[in-house]
Amino acid sequence: MDTRAIKIWRAGVDAVGGYEATRTALATSDGPAPDQIIAVGKAAGDMARAALDHFGPLPALVVTKDGHAQGLPDEVHVIESSHPVPDARSLSAGRALRTCVQGMAPGTHLLLLVSGGASSLAEDPVEGKTLSDLQALNSRLLSDGLDITAMNIERRKISRIKGGGLLGTFTGQSAQVLAISDVPGDDLSVIGSGIGAPPNPCSFDCETRIIASNTLARNAAADAAKILGLTVLENVESLHDDLPTLARRIGRRLQDMPPGVVVLGGEPTVVLPPNPGRGGRNQALALELAREIEGIEGITVIVGGTDGSDGPTDAAGGVVDGTTWGAGAAEVLKAADSGSFLEQQGALFTTGPTGTNVMDLLIAVRD
Incomplete structure (x- = not known):
């Protein structure tokens, strides 16, 4: 297993961390100081912490995934909620967000920090x-x-706070929306189902900015590879397809790959069987690629969710090489239970919460 693949992956993710991205964005903003900070999404904790460090103590409401709110001051109102499927806490969080925005007085300023995961949270x-x-x-x-x-x-159709609905209740003077993109095209109306999108028409001053994306992560990973003396063979956002199709296409690319690094980003789609096992799309793609490179020496592939989680698991994805595929692998793929197999092979990739969320990142290194 070539540990340089993991170093390159981590360099990409570190470059789009929620704290640094928010701190940098606020340092270059000339807007008014907010009267209220709201942060929602998997990166909400780190984004809110950066805003509080920049502005000083302010009223703040943070809605994020379980275990993603470390390091926030005690006075911050934190709601930890469920992902990827909502629960009762998600409804409490939604009501809290709407009540907070509705309660802001005329003439006030809102800072809204948005990252992926808000659709469920x-x-x-x-x-x-x-x-x-x-x-x-x-x-x-x-x-x-x-x-x-x-x-x-589909989610926006049944929501009062998505697709511009949340800010549609705002009666203050201005809102600044800083978003970390986990969607193709970095479209604010899609990130978190549009929870940070301005209403149309908009009755207040609204500035929106994308402050971190998959492109930035991939470019940082490519730079890290070059520093390690490796040739970057490819750097594209091309993981937008159904998982088996992607595995076959990427597999052919890896089989003929010369020495160097391939950097890919995006978010595969997957059709799950009834009662799926343990795993997510990154673990499944990693195991599919293990089949494609079985027996080939010198190739290491890491596929991981940049938020540090993959589906309903606490692993980010998998790290595989030509020795990973083995007996029973085909069966667990069909059962959507790739995480169990990868763990047995010592190929499960676990990072914990990363403080960001810019889709998935695949790094392949051939020595």
Whole structure:
């Protein structure tokens, strides 16, 4: 196993950390100091911490995934919620967000910090829709192989706070929205199902900025590879396809790969069987690629979610080489249980929360 692949992956993720990205963005902003900070998403904790370090003590509401709120001051109102399928806490978080925004007085200024994961972490459903409806919708969307844009269109239809709905209740003077993109095209109306999108028409001053993205992560990974003396053979956002198709296409590329590094980003889609096992799309793609490079020496591939999690697991993905594939692997792939196999092989990649979320990152190194 070539540990340089992991170093390159981590360099890419570190470059788009929520704290640094937010700190840098605020240092170059000339807008007014906010009266209220709201942060929502998997990177919300680190983004809010950077804003508080920049402005000093301010009222702050943070909605994030379980275990992602470390290091925040005690006075910050933190709601830890469920991902990737919402639970009762998600509804409490959605109501808290709407109440906070609605309660801001005329003439006030809002700083809204948005990152991926908000679609599940906070929701305030339209009249007639319940938590069971939300859970059923999210479970279906996650298993049907839809891309994130299509998924979030469906989510917005039953939400009062997505697609511009949250800021549609704002009656203050200005809002600044800083977002970390986990979607293709870095479209604010898709990130978190548009929880940070301005309403149309908009009755207040609204500045929106994308402050971190998959492109920035890939470029940083490519730079790290060059520092290690490796040739960057490819650096593209091309992981947007169904998982088996991607595995075959990337597998052919790896089999003919000369010495160097391939850097790929994006977010594969996957169709899940009934009662899927342990694993996510990154673990599944890593194991599919292990099959493609079986028996080939000198290739290491790491596939990981840049937020440090993969589906409903606490692993980011997998690290595989030509020796990883073995007996039983095909069966666990069919059962969507790749995480169990990778753990047995010592090929599970676990990072813990990274403080960011810019889709997935694949690094392949051939010696």
